[in-house]
Amino acid sequence: MTRAIDEFPSDGRLPYQLYLLYKTQLRQEEALAALIKAVDREPDSADYQLKLAIEYGVMRWTGDAERAYLRTIKLDPTALDAYLGLAIQYEHSNREEEFGPLIALARKNGIAPEPLAYVEALQLRRAGQFDEALTKLAMVPTDVEPIRTAHARATLLDRLGRTDEAFTAYTQANILAYQDNPTDPLDRARELREQLAKEITMLSPEWRDSWEEVEIADGRPDPVFLVGFPRSGTTLLDTILMGHPNTVVMEEQPPLNHVEEALGGISALAGMDSDAIAKARDDYFNEVENIQPLAPGQLLVDKSPLFLYRLPLIQRLFPNAKIILALRHPCDVVLSCFMANFRLNSAMASFLRLEDAAELYDLAFRHWQASLALFPANVHPIVYERLVEDVAAEIRPLFDFLDLQWDDNVLNHSRTARSRGLITTASYSQVTEPIYRRASGRWEKYRDHLAPVIPVLEPWIESFAYTLPGKES
Structure with a gap:
């Protein structure tokens, strides 16, 4: 495959396929290098940019990840996963002041209220509005950040003192994390x-x-x-x-x-x-x-x-x-x-x-x-x-x-x-x-x-x- 990559220097699909191969082999650094090559060849691919943002996040290169997420949104304003990725990054870097502008941008660009409710729930949780955050999480579709959503619900139930419900929710979140997980x-x-x-x-x-x-x-x-x-x-x-x-x-x-x-x-x-x-x-x-x-x-x-x-x-x-x-x-x-x-x-x-x-x-x-x-x-x-x-x-x-x-x-x-x-x-x-x-x-x-x-x-x-x-x- 590496020979084909060299023979077709403008084709981003070949290094992208190599990236996917390295990912299955858990060869993270080589996977990232192949993905960067794919992005260099096709810089206007929102899909490649999104994958790059995710991989930068895995490597904890937060500045690079944020720029790649924002580039993804510029290329495709409807790319939901880019908004979610930014929200998760803001959450883990304690930049809760960024939630409001991100939500406003997502609404402006036509992101549906149901998946956006996940970001709104994070904002409400930070503000100590736990009941309201639970209400928002109930709106989130089951295929949007299912593990993170389940875990956020469990933490809210714990903070509200609803102990038995919280324990059940934590158990369910953990089952989601290992059920059908290919890494065993x-x-x-x-x-x-x-x-x-x-x-x-x-x-x-x-x-x-x-x-x-x-x-x-x-x-x-x-x-x-x-x-x-x-x-x-x-x-x-x-x-x-x-x-x-x-x-x-x-x-x-x-x-x-x-x-x-x-x-x-x-x-x-x-x-x-x-x-x-x-x-x-x-x-x-x-x-x-x-x-x-x-x-x-x-x-x-x-x-x-x-x-x-x-x-x-x-x-x-x-x-x-x-x-x-x-x-x-x-x-x-x-x-x-x-x-x-x-x-x-x-x-x-x-x-x-x-x-x-x-x-x-x-x-x-x-x-x-x-x-x-x-x-x-x-x-x-x-x-x-x-x-x-x-x-x-x-x-x-x-x-x-x-x-x-x-x-x-x-x-x-x-x-x-x-x-x-x-x-x-x-x-x-x-x-x-x-x-x-x-x-x-x-x-x-x-x-x-x-x-x-x-x-x-x-x-x-x-x-x-x-x-x-x-x-x-």
Whole structure:
């Protein structure tokens, strides 16, 4: 096909077909390159422009995505998906002030009221008009953003205190996400949990003692790692840390994962010599430089919650790393993960069902505790419930731990959040709000629905000094 593409340099259909082929093979960067070539050849194709906007969004290139969506609308003012794509981008970048002009443009260009009701519902939800937003969502056709619409309805029902209806709606939204999904998210999630269980059996003193002792002398300071089960307040924490002038926060980016893949997994750690560790560190810092360049003296915070089960790798490559562990009541965490609309990588796919989410929680912390017993890392816990009660009291000791001078600007996390642009985590809207306590203890309203998984979580509830109100002694 590549030869045909070169032989017919004005034909956009051939690189577009190559783009579709690469997409089926999950070769994202090559797919995007082929699509760009198709657009270059046929710049007036609204369909190609729309696909390009979507792919830029996948790559988190928000400025490019917005320009491509607007170009699509210019080429085809009736392209509904372009308006929806822009609305979703505005939602995730907390630019709710853009909803009004977008709705007005869509109406002017003849977009029907029923699909446009989805954007209007987002606007009303941001304004706190939850009943009105529900009414709008009821107008949205079933083929317009079905998963996002179902999830938005569930969040509104939760905010209105209609707990049983909300739980049913979240369940239905999650079923839509995995039902007939060609990427088999439930199978991928199961395979990851099986891999973690296998790794836990490897974490023994004998394995640790087989490691070759090496000295690291490249002069580069080790990163700080911010870990913790998803929905434990890690996005709030990283936003607070971003507010300090001497920190650079890298949020859920792949350098450490790429290094682990190149090594062949944690089973390869024992066989690493000084040259292998030096190369792995070089690879990591080179990728970081491409994503989040550091100025001299700045502290790198690598935030990725589920590095919770990457402690052996962190200790092998970065033995002086400081680690921030975010903690929150296990029931609140698992419920919140079940309620979140994540991109379905192999880890997040476990949150489509409560039982899978609880199993992953148990495995992740078993992995963490087994690893911590072997590698006494320098760990500072941050407890979500204390954080939302008194931010400064919980954060000041953290800054001492990180050897950072206190800066009052870190307390203005809402301003920091709004300056971030696109926020890719499920907490994108919450971190722009003032600190609130409504999510602490929310699980108790859903206790009956959580009952099947509480036995799995109960050992961790006790381990982290939480309680199960109403439990008989």
